Amino acid sequence: MDPCPFVRVLVGNLALRMPVAPPAAGAGAGVHPSTSPCYCKIRLGKMPVQSVPAPLVVSDGGEQTPASGALAAAFHLSKADLEWFNGKPSLFSSRGEASLKVSVYAGRKGSACGVSSGRLLGKATIALDLKGAEAKPAVLHSGWISIGKRSGKGSTAATELSLTVRAEPDPRFVFEFDGEPECSPQVLQVRGSMKQPMFTCKFGCRSNSDLRRPGMQPERDAASAKERKGWSVTVHDLKGSAVAMASMVTPFVPSPGTDRVSRSNPGAWLILRPAGDGSWEPWARLECWRERGGAGASDSLGYHFALLVPGADHAVALADSSIPSSNGGKFAIDLTAAQPLSRGGTPGCSPRGSGDLSNWPLGNYRGFVMSAAVQGEGRCSKPTVEVGVAHIGCAEDAAAFVALAAAVDLSMDACRLFSHRLRKELSHLQADLLR
Numbered sequence: 001m002d003p004c005p006f007v008r009v010l011v012g013n014l015a016l017r018m019p020v021a022p023p024a025a026g027a028g029a030g031v032h033p034s035t036s037p038c039y040c041k042i043r044l045g046k047m048p049v050q051s052v053p054a055p056l057v058v059s060d061g062g063e064q065t066p067a068s069g070a071l072a073a074a075f076h077l078s079k080a081d082l083e084w085f086n087g088k089p090s091l092f093s094s095r096g097e098a099s100l101k102v103s104v105y106a107g108r109k110g111s112a113c114g115v116s117s118g119r120l121l122g123k124a125t126i127a128l129d130l131k132g133a134e135a136k137p138a139v140l141h142s143g144w145i146s147i148g149k150r151s152g153k154g155s156t157a158a159t160e161l162s163l164t165v166r167a168e169p170d171p172r173f174v175f176e177f178d179g180e181p182e183c184s185p186q187v188l189q190v191r192g193s194m195k196q197p198m199f200t201c202k203f204g205c206r207s208n209s210d211l212r213r214p215g216m217q218p219e220r221d222a223a224s225a226k227e228r229k230g231w232s233v234t235v236h237d238l239k240g241s242a243v244a245m246a247s248m249v250t251p252f253v254p255s256p257g258t259d260r261v262s263r264s265n266p267g268a269w270l271i272l273r274p275a276g277d278g279s280w281e282p283w284a285r286l287e288c289w290r291e292r293g294g295a296g297a298s299d300s301l302g303y304h305f306a307l308l309v310p311g312a313d314h315a316v317a318l319a320d321s322s323i324p325s326s327n328g329g330k331f332a333i334d335l336t337a338a339q340p341l342s343r344g345g346t347p348g349c350s351p352r353g354s355g356d357l358s359n360w361p362l363g364n365y366r367g368f369v370m371s372a373a374v375q376g377e378g379r380c381s382k383p384t385v386e387v388g389v390a391h392i393g394c395a396e397d398a399a400a401f402v403a404l405a406a407a408v409d410l411s412m413d414a415c416r417l418f419s420h421r422l423r424k425e426l427s428h429l430q431a432d433l434l435r
Contacts, residue, residue, distance in 0.1 A: 001198075001398070002191050003171035003389045005134040007082060008368065009100075010336070011042055011073040015162040016054040016104060016121075017144065039118065040161075041103045044075045044128075045085060054104060054161070072163070074336045076170065076368065077130070079192070085130055098128040104147055104161060122147030122159055130167055137168035170368055173392055175385040177201070181233055181406040182413075182426055185382070199235050199243070199399055201406060206230035228252040228267070228414045228422075233406040235399040244399035245272045245280060246407035252288075252414040259418040263289045263302055267414055269407040273400055282308045283400055285315060288411035291322050298326040301412055305333065305404075307365070318365060323412070328376040331408040333369035365391065372405035377416050378423060383409050 016038050038054040050073040077085075085098040102125075105118030124147045128140045141164065148159035175198060179185030187199040206229075229251035235244040252267030254260055261267055266289040272280040284307050291302040300322040306315035323329040368388045375381035385405045392398050413426055 001173055001189060001392075001395075004174050004191055005079050005082070006170045006172050006386075007077045007130065007133040007167055008170040008336070009044060009075040009077065009128070009130075009140075010071055010166045010168070011075075011100070011163055012071040012166075013142075013162060013164040014040060014052065014054050014072045015057050017057045017160040017162065019158070037108055038104060038106050038121070039108075040072070041105070042073045043101045045081070045098055047075050047081075050075075057162075071337050074334070079134075082130060082134065098130050100126045100128055100141075100165060102126070102147070102161065102163070104159070122161075124161060126165060128165065128167070133167040134169055137166065139164065139166050141165040171389045172368070172386045173389060173398060175199075175387075175398065175402055175405075177382045177384075177406075180381055181383070181409050182231075187235070187402050190384075197238060198395075199237060199402055201402075202234045202236065204232045204234065206232070226254055226418055231410055231414070233403055233410070235403050235406075237395055237399070243274060243396045244403040246270070246286075246403040246410075247272060248407075248410075248414070250287075252411075254418045260290045260292070260299075261288070261415045263291070265289075266302075266304070267411065269411070271400055271404050271407065273396060281310075284308055284404065286404065286407050286411070288408075288415055290325070290415040290417070298324060300324050301415055303331060303408065303411070318369065323374065323408075324376065325412065325415070326376045328374050328379065328381070328412070330371045330373050331405070332371040333365075334371070335366050336368060338366075370401045370404075372401075372408050374405075374409045374412060377412050381409050381412070 038056060039051055040054045041049050041051050043049045052072040101123070103123045104121045106121055107118035124145050126141050126145070132138070144160045144162045146158045147161045174190040176188050176190050176195065177185050178188055181201060182203045184201055184203045186197050187201060188195040189198040229248060232245060232247040234242050237243050247270050248267065249270045250266070250268035252261050253265065255262040255265055266287040268288075269286040270282050271284040271286065273283045275281040284305060287304045289302045291300040293299045301324075302322045303319065304317065305319040306317045308315050318335065319331070319333045321332070323331060367390065369391055370385065370387045372386075373384045383405045385402055387398060387401045391401075413422055416422060
């Protein structure tokens with residue numbers, strides 16, 4: 001399997017240095033001109049803006065170096081993104097250079113009536129040379145830059161921002177379903193314009209008779225109709241061997257008095273891998289529910305993903321977020337933000353950044369792990385899966401992430417409001433399930 005080139009641009013070690021106002025006669029020490037919290041909006045090219053806090057450092061006239069701190073923002077660039085940045089500029093395009101734009105605000109993040117609530121302190125633009133970033137890491141910027149006007153007449157002090165920007169290769173394997181998971185599709189490996197079969201999926205739906213214990217009588221009440229259960233997806237390699245499975249182990253049912261799956265009672269999947277003796281071994285657990293949208297916002301699919309540690313009585317949480325139900329989005333396991341960024345721009349593998357994993361609570365999982373792009377509810381969805389090369393040692397590793405992506409996609413349907421019908425591909429299965 002050959003990976004696709006990706007590059008991630010990491011921004012960290014943020015610090016804001018503002019001059020101290022000189023003390024007035026009879027007053028004590030100087031007063032910092034901003035007692036409000038500050039934050040930055042960071043944008044790279046066409047990518048979505050990321051907003052992060054900016055710690056304040058009081059300027060006393062001496063040179064100051066901000067302590068090594070947490071990662072502030074991460075941008076993931078595909079080969080197409082890199083080609084766009086490195087392309088020839090034109091009259092109607094800013095192609096030819098990558099620019100990191102940083103705007104610094106005083107006040108709390110948020111908006112009122114669609115208008116940002118912060119007061120703009122200053123802006124800065126940093127040109128980034130991304131040529132060669134696919135091959136080797138590079139620090140693109142490290143140090144202080146001026147972002148604002150002088151503090152007063154005759155003053156030489158100005159508001160300054162410190163940040164570190166680093167680019168590094170982040171190759172990934174890319175897989176694409178050629179159909180909806182419930183239609184038992186093939187899964188193709190993608191590299192550029194080339195696509196080749198890698199796995200096949202087999203969707204299954206256990207009936208009521210399969211799920212009942214021996215001796216139980218069938219229940220045909222209203223409650224049994226209001227549940228979605230028994231779904232599974234088995235991933236096979238091209239030889240026909242089962243190499244991974246996603247199995248719905250907790251039914252998706254509405255909370256009492258509602259037509260929605262709530263966070264307090266989520267549906268759940270187990271992601272299983274072959275144990276070697278013909279049986280299955282649980283690898284991870286995915287819980288999903290329907291998040292109620294706020295004012296003017298649509299509902300979303302909430303999810304919690306955790307690894308099951310063999311021989312331990314606890315799970316290791318790797319992801320907890322949501323995907324818009326109407327438009328869809330990306331399920332992601334990205335641990336980059338959990339790692340500190342050194343002054344040289346290198347994210348450490350452990351909390352101390354030493355490369356020693358003995359104290360790293362997430363084991364061998366670090367940096368970008370995987371993502372799965374899924375469509376919104378009621379839409380034809382053919383998930384695209386990206387997995388970091390560091391997390392695939394064999395085809396079975398890739399199959400486990402493919403099974404996880406299928407479970408996420410199917411959860412979008414399983415968490416659909418119970419007052420709405422399932423898509424036709426699933427509705428007849430639900431009817432068969434209740435027989």
